Amino acid sequence: MANLLSVTVKLYSGIDKDLALTGYDPATGIGLTVARGTRLRRILKSLGMKKMSGNAYFINGARVGLWKSIREECEIACLKPSAGG
Numbered sequence: 001m002a003n004l005l006s007v008t009v010k011l012y013s014g015i016d017k018d019l020a021l022t023g024y025d026p027a028t029g030i031g032l033t034v035a036r037g038t039r040l041r042r043i044l045k046s047l048g049m050k051k052m053s054g055n056a057y058f059i060n061g062a063r064v065g066l067w068k069s070i071r072e073e074c075e076i077a078c079l080k081p082s083a084g085g
Contacts, residue, residue, distance in 0.1 A: 003036045013080035019048045043067040
């Protein structure tokens with residue numbers, strides 16, 4: 001079981017609404033168990049995300065790309081780009 005990791009995925013900027021997730025709590029996010037080495041893209045795909053390239057992704061606060069391999073338990077944040085002044 002050492003090859004399984006717990007990750008938490010938090011969705012911001014309305015991504016949870018785009019995915020039509022019922023019962024999503026932004027305070028706790030979505031808890032998943034994944035195999036060590038699973039790429040971020042696969043995790044997001046398992047949640048039903050289809051359009052991923054325009055979003056920003058962070059693992060434990062550090063910006064990452066979709067091909068990032070998950071090697072440790074972490075918190076993943078997904079945001080749509082936005083602008084403001």
